[in-house]
Amino acid sequence: MKCTVLKEKLVDAVNRVMKAISSKTTMPILTGVKITSGSDGITLTGSNSDISIKSFIPLEEDGNENATINTPGQIVLPSRLFSELVRKLPNDDVHIEVDSRLITKIISGATEFSLNGLDPEEYPNLPIINENDVFKIRKDLLKDLVRQTVYAVAVTETRPVLTGVKWIIQDSRLSCVATDSHRLAQRSVAIEDAEESGPHTLVIPGPSLNELSKILDDDDEQMVDIVMTNNQILFKSHNVQFYSRLLDGNYPDTSRLIPSDSKTTIDLGTKALYHAIERASLLAKEERNNVVKLRAEGNQVEISSQSLELGRVYETLVTEKFEGDPLRISFSAKFMMDALSKVDAQNVRIHFAGPMRPIIIRPIGDENILMLILPIRTF
Amino acid sequence: MKCTVLKEKLVDAVNRVMKAISSKTTMPILTGVKITSGSDGITLTGSNSDISIKSFIPLEEDGNENATINTPGQIVLPSRLFSELVRKLPNDDVHIEVDSRLITKIISGATEFSLNGLDPEEYPNLPIINENDVFKIRKDLLKDLVRQTVYAVAVTETRPVLTGVKWIIQDSRLSCVATDSHRLAQRSVAIEDAEESGPHTLVIPGPSLNELSKILDDDDEQMVDIVMTNNQILFKSHNVQFYSRLLDGNYPDTSRLIPSDSKTTIDLGTKALYHAIERASLLAKEERNNVVKLRAEGNQVEISSQSLELGRVYETLVTEKFEGDPLRISFSAKFMMDALSKVDAQNVRIHFAGPMRPIIIRPIGDENILMLILPIRTF
Numbered sequence: 168m169k170c171t172v173l174k175e176k177l178v179d180a181v182n183r184v185m186k187a188i189s190s191k192t193t194m195p196i197l198t199g200v201k202i203t204s205g206s207d208g209i210t211l212t213g214s215n216s217d218i219s220i221k222s223f224i225p226l227e228e229d230g231n232e233n234a235t236i237n238t239p240g241q242i243v244l245p246s247r248l249f250s251e252l253v254r255k256l257p258n259d260d261v262h263i264e265v266d267s268r269l270i271t272k273i274i275s276g277a278t279e280f281s282l283n284g285l286d287p288e289e290y291p292n293l294p295i296i297n298e299n300d301v302f303k304i305r306k307d308l309l310k311d312l313v314r315q316t317v318y319a320v321a322v323t324e325t326r327p328v329l330t331g332v333k334w335i336i337q338d339s340r341l342s343c344v345a346t347d348s349h350r351l352a353q354r355s356v357a358i359e360d361a362e363e364s365g366p367h368t369l370v371i372p373g374p375s376l377n378e379l380s381k382i383l384d385d386d387d388e389q390m391v392d393i394v395m396t397n398n399q400i401l402f403k404s405h406n407v408q409f410y411s412r413l414l415d416g417n418y419p420d421t422s423r424l425i426p427s428d429s430k431t432t433i434d435l436g437t438k439a440l441y442h443a444i445e446r447a448s449l450l451a452k453e454e455r456n457n458v459v460k461l462r463a464e465g466n467q468v469e470i471s472s473q474s475l476e477l478g479r480v481y482e483t484l485v486t487e488k489f490e491g492d493p494l495r496i497s498f499s500a501k502f503m504m505d506a507l508s509k510v511d512a513q514n515v516r517i518h519f520a521g522p523m524r525p526i527i528i529r530p531i532g533d534e535n536i537l538m539l540i541l542p543i544r545t546f
Numbered sequence: 547m548k549c550t551v552l553k554e555k556l557v558d559a560v561n562r563v564m565k566a567i568s569s570k571t572t573m574p575i576l577t578g579v580k581i582t583s584g585s586d587g588i589t590l591t592g593s594n595s596d597i598s599i600k601s602f603i604p605l606e607e608d609g610n611e612n613a614t615i616n617t618p619g620q621i622v623l624p625s626r627l628f629s630e631l632v633r634k635l636p637n638d639d640v641h642i643e644v645d646s647r648l649i650t651k652i653i654s655g656a657t658e659f660s661l662n663g664l665d666p667e668e669y670p671n672l673p674i675i676n677e678n679d680v681f682k683i684r685k686d687l688l689k690d691l692v693r694q695t696v697y698a699v700a701v702t703e704t705r706p707v708l709t710g711v712k713w714i715i716q717d718s719r720l721s722c723v724a725t726d727s728h729r730l731a732q733r734s735v736a737i738e739d740a741e742e743s744g745p746h747t748l749v750i751p752g753p754s755l756n757e758l759s760k761i762l763d764d765d766d767e768q769m770v771d772i773v774m775t776n777n778q779i780l781f782k783s784h785n786v787q788f789y790s791r792l793l794d795g796n797y798p799d800t801s802r803l804i805p806s807d808s809k810t811t812i813d814l815g816t817k818a819l820y821h822a823i824e825r826a827s828l829l830a831k832e833e834r835n836n837v838v839k840l841r842a843e844g845n846q847v848e849i850s851s852q853s854l855e856l857g858r859v860y861e862t863l864v865t866e867k868f869e870g871d872p873l874r875i876s877f878s879a880k881f882m883m884d885a886l887s888k889v890d891a892q893n894v895r896i897h898f899a900g901p902m903r904p905i906i907i908r909p910i911g912d913e914n915i916l917m918l919i920l921p922i923r924t925f
């Protein structure tokens with residue numbers, strides 16, 4: 168293998184695939200980044216047991232030359248070292264040359280690295296994805312979907328399926344739901360160009376979705392192609408392919424968790440409520456459970472918390488709408504702040520079905536988003 | 547105590563004094579911040595066994611009102627909580643009121659905190675400083691002095707006096723020197739308005755100087771008043787007082803460490819050399835000792851390093867001046883990078899007195915700065 172490539176393109180590509188590479192792996196070859204130079208460009212690959220990322224540098228792009236291939240070939244290089252050294256090379260051009268003993272020369276300006284490469288034949292093949300079930304979604308919408316659901320997945324492995332987000336693709340809609348059994352987040356959106364062989368249900372690991380969000384660049388209006396199989400999902404964006412394994416197991420039916428009735432409904436400014444809870448949490452988090460109290464009566468909503476050692480805090484918000492019974496309820500400050508921080512709307516409507524029943528938070532103006540948190544008994 | 551103060555002024559003052567407050571202390575009262583409201587303004591104090599910081603908020607400044615005092619008094623509040631909550635208060639004004647049981651109300655907008663204060667009578671007095679020996683130095687020069695010397699102090703306590711920087715004030719000059727016995731940094735500057743009772747030598751703990759640098763704001767042309775006593779040093783800048791204890795013990799005579807002869811002298815671009823060593827260090831740091839090699843002959847300087855596992859790196863720099871014998875020498879990449887990163891000049895002159903004798907680095911154009919590192923035997 169012998170090629171020359173623009174440093175900035177190489178830096179971008181390495182940064183992306185590094186997201187899939189873990190230093191803790193049972194397969195040493197997977198600590199490396201695989202570099203393949205072919206007739207149309209250079210592909211970098213990183214992989215762990217859950218996700219794999221391919222980042223492609225085309226020979227030419229928008230009329231600019233990115234790379235020249237002298238001899239096609241492939242090599243695997245230690246990823247952490249390679250990503251650091253590429254960033255620190257002195258010149259705009261990087262020349263890469265691999266000899267028959269896998270010794271890889273990386274030359275830029277007056278700098279010459281000579282690295283011991285790893286055997287690319289040992290690098291596992293990525294899953295072969297059959298592109299039968301495909302749909303498209305705008306990149307910014309995909310990022311929003313992930314952000315507004317993935318925070319609610321379980322982090323403990325007690326029920327592994329709950330560490331993922333359930334996606335249901337049906338009738339040109341994608342519905343996402345996540346729950347750790349103390350809270351829940353769901354959102355649905357319309358999708359485009361869906362080629363479906365009937366409805367699909369799949370559970371994507373939460374950490375995969377977090378990494379996906381990080382590698383999607385800011386070109387928000389672009390479409391992402393999503394390919395589904397039984398055990399893998401593939402996201403294809405501009406020059407990037409992101410593979411994730413899917414989770415096995417039956418995801419619980421979450422619709423039964425959501426109360427259909429409401430005893431008290433209040434409307435509040437999203438930010439005002441968030442900041443009031445954040446301040447109350449300053450004392451609440453010094454106690455073990457980070458619980459804040461909410462009392463609502465008339466158009467007054469009082470947020471409070473206390474710490475035996477440190478003191479108390481009270482804050483009164485004025486609600487723009489109050490319906491139903493006066494209310495006293497307690498909940499996790501963290502869970503409420505997590506939910507509110509995902510809301511883009513100026514105001515939220517909160518439904519309380521009773522002091523020990525789930526609290527439902529909805530952004531006013533978007534019926535496709537629903538967040539739920541369970542209260543905590545303190546009164 | 548009862549007063550009202552601008553939130554932004556309070557945030558600034560708390561951030562400053564927090565630098566002196568440690569959560570690990572044998573005196574619980576010192577985990578708190580002391581607030582004193584007097585007739586001319588509000589003073590915040592933070593302290594640990596090494597340093598104390600006072601930050602003063604005058605009632606008025608530049609024609610703007612900062613604070614109103616209703617009742618003078620003092621209180622000590624848990625510092626971490628107080629600094630977080632002040633930042634998160636909703637309004638520009640903060641009202642503070644302390645009752646006879648030390649319960650402290652902090653009110654801003656619709657938020658009301660009620661904190662359990664600590665007894666200010668238990669707060670230790672700051673050292674009383676006799677202002678006999680005083681001099682002035684420009685703030686930006688003081689920051690440069692600290693930056694260019696403190697990095698070379700010892701971090702282990704084998705010889706406690708080496709964890710400080712030695713300051714000698716004599717004949718209207720301040721000379722600073724630091725060494726951990728593997729490297730050394732020194733710089734001298736002219737000082738102003740010195741009222742000295744003879745020459746002074748004092749050793750200031752390195753960590754104190756680092757904290758001092760952090761709390762000095764960017765108003766670089768201001769003068770800092772420096773007051774010396776036998777066991778304390780006091781830095782007085784605009785509305786801030788910074789006290790540090792001094793280190794006991796005899797600081798070694800470092801002048802004997804500096805070779806007066808030179809067998810090889812080379813001039814190099816500061817940044818080019820820094821980056822070449824940084825790249826070589828990528829492989830060197832994978833080995834235990836992070837050692838890079840330098841070979842110089844004619845006008846060529848080769849920087850190299852290798853890791854048995856990963857590979858090698860070579861880089862050739864062209865020197866603008868080469869005098870003396872050809873040279874092969876090895877040294878710590880970290881020590882050389884630490885030194886070069888403190889140089890503002892475009893080029894450095896490096897003197898080598900032999901493969902196992904100290905290396906002297908000087909910025910070209912500033913004779914008042916000298917850096918020394920010991921080589922490491924590898925050839």
